[in-house]
Amino acid sequence: MGNASASISHDELVAQIRTMIVDGVLPPGSKIPERELCERFKISRTPLREVLKVLAAEGHVTLSQNKGARVILLTTRDVDELYEVLGALEALAGELAVARMTNEELAEIKAMHYEMALYHQRRELAPYYTLNRRIHEAIVKASRSVVLQTLYEQIGARIRRARFVAAMPNHRWDEAMSEHEGILNALVRRDPVTLAAILKMHLRNKSKQVVSAGFAVEVDQEETDDPDSLRKKPARSASKT
Amino acid sequence: MGNASASISHDELVAQIRTMIVDGVLPPGSKIPERELCERFKISRTPLREVLKVLAAEGHVTLSQNKGARVILLTTRDVDELYEVLGALEALAGELAVARMTNEELAEIKAMHYEMALYHQRRELAPYYTLNRRIHEAIVKASRSVVLQTLYEQIGARIRRARFVAAMPNHRWDEAMSEHEGILNALVRRDPVTLAAILKMHLRNKSKQVVSAGFAVEVDQEETDDPDSLRKKPARSASKT
DNA sequence: TCCGGCAATAATGCATGCATTATTTGGCTC
DNA sequence: GAGCCAAATAATGCATGCATTATTGCCGGA
Structure with missing residues (x-):
């Protein structure tokens, strides 16, 4: 919340961005806006990329070679x-x-x-x-x-x-x-x-x-910046299993 | 093993260094030699630091602010x-x-x-x-x-x-x-x-x-480059619990 | 009109360099 | 001689810049 002007510690940065993901501020499947987050937190890309690596290890984002980070989309x-x-x-x-x-x-x-x-x-x-x-x-x-x-x-x-x-x-x-x-x-x-x-x-x-309740999608992990087009496809979910 | 001259992918790098830790090439409690690993894998410190962040998230190393990375020491x-x-x-x-x-x-x-x-x-x-x-x-x-x-x-x-x-x-x-x-x-x-x-x-x-078998230490996580002085203190382990 | 290929643009990944902090070394006092 | 403080050295953390790759926009041909 408080966009403090002072620089932020690494762990707090991880926590904040994790919270943004968990709370849906960064919606599932959406691309993570590196540039934006950099200026939002007043840091350069180096520490931010480290944070993204950690979040990937935790299972919150996926990283593809040369294609950046996306919020994970749960099936x-x-x-x-x-x-x-x-x-x-x-x-x-x-x-x-x-x-x-x-x-x-x-x-x-x-x-x-x-x-x-x-x-x-x-x-x-x-x-x-x-x-x-x-x-x-x-x-x-x-x-x-x-x-x-x-x-x-x-x-x-x-x-x-x-x-x-x-x-x-x-x-x-x-x-x-x-x-x-x-x-x-x-x-x-x-x-x-x-x-x-x-x-x-x-x-x-x-x-x-x-x-x-149809929370998650089935497969279909196509790339999109507007993840709402992917989510809410409860029609398919019921068929499998 | 094969110290290929070609540059290595990020995930492989994580896997390799993780293996070095798990196999004891980098002994528990020891400081992780950033510089050495950089030239060993022919990469700069930026990607290596990302790897260390991931390994920290996985619980293999500990990172202290301004004090670098150490292999975790299990109690x-x-x-x-x-x-x-x-x-x-x-x-x-x-x-x-x-x-x-x-x-x-x-x-x-x-x-x-x-x-x-x-x-x-x-x-x-x-x-x-x-x-x-x-x-x-x-x-x-x-x-x-x-x-x-x-x-x-x-x-x-x-x-x-x-x-x-x-x-x-x-x-x-x-x-x-x-x-x-x-x-x-x-x-x-x-x-x-x-x-x-x-x-x-x-x-x-x-x-x-x-x-x-006295594998792990009890507490005592003092800093040392020679972790052997810490390990193998089975005398203490038996007293607690 | 639609599709495929190409150039322009943006992004990603990484090496480098600098400011800051820890660590070591040397010298000083007690 | 031991302990302590300060300068020198090494490391850590991060910002920046560049080479590479993906993405977008545009044009020509079918």
Whole structure:
């Protein structure tokens, strides 16, 4: 946001541009405007290209030889696979968390859960999402594994747009909320097996919701500066699998 | 190997330097000799620095502001956490693999298994390791998930040195072999639950073996060009946890 | 009118050079 | 002789410029 005139650190630059991608300021499939970003952040192309290399390694952009950088365009399959891995990671996090979390951490999660339940009742989606995310992050954090936490955040970032863009039908919302009750229950009982199973299923269901909402394209990664012509082709998505 | 005089592509450069790190040509904790690598690959510092940024994003090197790049130095905890995540990923891969692999793939794995068993009997470690790795990779590949495969390779690369450097006591070797029999069995029966459980345990045991072999350091990340003074301090590792 | 080829333009990738920061070396004080 | 400070040296980070490649616009022929 704050277009500070002072020069910016490398890591912050990565974070900012990553945020621009995740938040959709740089839309999926669009070409990344090197020149623009250079003057926007008052830097030369050298550090910016380094940032793009990092973002490519993280899976946010694709780099083609002599053709520059484009924001990644997720296919239905990508979303599927990413959620599958995210599910496995969160299941592991859950197992570790029940063994390692303090009662205080548990109490915090419990508090967040009931606050979230309130927003669910009131059908206030935005704050529901916020609490939802904080709960999941708290579980992962309670695993005490920085490797796991880092990876979870990275994978999560790659599909974050999907999580918020996709519509949330009421029946799915109710289902998600009841899954969360199961999650809390397993946390309280410190039951790793049940918790892992519910988390895995929870994310699988989320994945289904996102895919059926037609978030991602199927293939068709043609080049375009106007990615909207590519996205929103839900007609095709349903046929495969 | 082949120090080709022709200029090298960016991705190959990343791969080569990554290999140098994984294979220990650039030892853990050591400073990365920018100048040397530049003349070694006949490139300027700009592309090399991009490579280092990528390797940092992959977790192979650390970059400190104005202090350049060093090969990452794994702590006992890092190894633990990495194996834990690798176990979760491979467990997921196993679940997907039994559902998706062809009979031909299964036959290939079976063949590799029995060849590996032979090397186990003969106590030939090097070819055993090769087969072992190919089996695990085949399972992951059979999951049909490129996200999973990519991630598995990345995490695997980060601890590859540990897998080969750590000593393999006979009792552990026998145990590992019998675990592999369980793996094959579950694959043949296409039993996802058992397979996932065995794979997870298998990697957990491997982790224990590596850690108890004193592969990684505990903390102490002092700066040094001669990392051998840091490594091999197994005295400390045993005290914690 | 449409298509293919060619020139003009823009971009990409990289080498180089400079300003800044860390590191080492030498000398000084205690 | 040991510790500490300052100058010299080396490195790091980045801006700039150039060679190469892609892209666009234009023209002629079918």
